[in-house]
Amino acid sequence: MLTHSAGFKHDYLPVAVKTIEELGAESKEFEVVATEDCSLINEENLKTISALLFATTGELPMKEEQKAALIRFVKEGGGFVGVHNATDTFYKFPEYGEMLGGYFNGHPWTQEIVAKVEDNNHPATKHLPKSFKVKEEVYTFKNWSRNKTHVLISLDTSSVDLSRGNRVDNDYALSWCHEYGKGRVFYTAFGHFKEIWNEEWFRKHLLGGILWSMNIL
Numbered sequence: 001m002l003t004h005s006a007g008f009k010h011d012y013l014p015v016a017v018k019t020i021e022e023l024g025a026e027s028k029e030f031e032v033v034a035t036e037d038c039s040l041i042n043e044e045n046l047k048t049i050s051a052l053l054f055a056t057t058g059e060l061p062m063k064e065e066q067k068a069a070l071i072r073f074v075k076e077g078g079g080f081v082g083v084h085n086a087t088d089t090f091y092k093f094p095e096y097g098e099m100l101g102g103y104f105n106g107h108p109w110t111q112e113i114v115a116k117v118e119d120n121n122h123p124a125t126k127h128l129p130k131s132f133k134v135k136e137e138v139y140t141f142k143n144w145s146r147n148k149t150h151v152l153i154s155l156d157t158s159s160v161d162l163s164r165g166n167r168v169d170n171d172y173a174l175s176w177c178h179e180y181g182k183g184r185v186f187y188t189a190f191g192h193f194k195e196i197w198n199e200e201w202f203r204k205h206l207l208g209g210i211l212w213s214m215n216i217l
Contacts, residue, residue: 001034002041006058010085012194016055019197023207029216038062043069050214051079054086055191059093071095075181079213083206084191087141099180101187102144108164109138110192114156115174123208123217124175124186125152128201133159137192140166141173149178153188175205177212184213 001020003013017034024030030050033040038060041052046069062070067090074080080099088104090096097103112135117128138155155172162170175188186209196202211217 001032001053001055002036002038002060003034003055004036004038004060005056006060007088008057008085010055010057010192012084012191012197013055015194015197016083016191019203020053020206020210023203023210027207027211029211030214038066041066041070043072046070046073046078049078051081051210053081053083053210054089055083056089057085058089060090067093067096071099074099074183074185077182077215079183079210079215080180080185081206081210081213082185082187084139084189086187087139087189097143099185101149101176101178101185102141105140105142106166107137107139108166109160111135111138111160113138114159116154116156118151118154122152122177123212124177124188124205125208127204127208128153131156132201134190134196135193136174136190136196138172138174139189144173146171146173146176149173149176151176175209177209184215186210186213 021032024032082100112133114131114133116131117125151173153175157170177186
């Protein structure tokens, strides 16, 4: 779990680390190594893990060979989990955006919104109702299309002032997943507020996404 903030540093990070560690211990499916040290993302270490979780921002201080190893790790069967600001990372490394599915492009709505569950069969969403209310800093994305990924949760656009949005198609995903090479990628845009990390629905959402990325579920 990499929590390096090369850009804006979110205050949820300490509770996020604690939550992910608890999910691993409670499920007995994984152990967590949480770090801000980008040098640990290297070819040798990547051989010893099943999945990589990014809660990061900005242009991470990684060498070109580290970046190549990251992409190769996923293509060759590794799991990748991106949380909230993982899309606000590595804009100058387009292979990362392609792997993850898109890049952050603003947050026009910070309010209570209605989220729509588009796939109730996925491990990350099967516990959720068809729609639910949640307070969130809603991200919008560029270089993103539902044609390139599988949308799990999206924004109910009737719950916001759409004139403040920035996508012509008004298609605002909140969570998605896809295969990348032989690997699996899961992303959730939720997580801005510290409180959400203690909510049972979000913990189950994260756990399902992590275990799916690891090919356990």
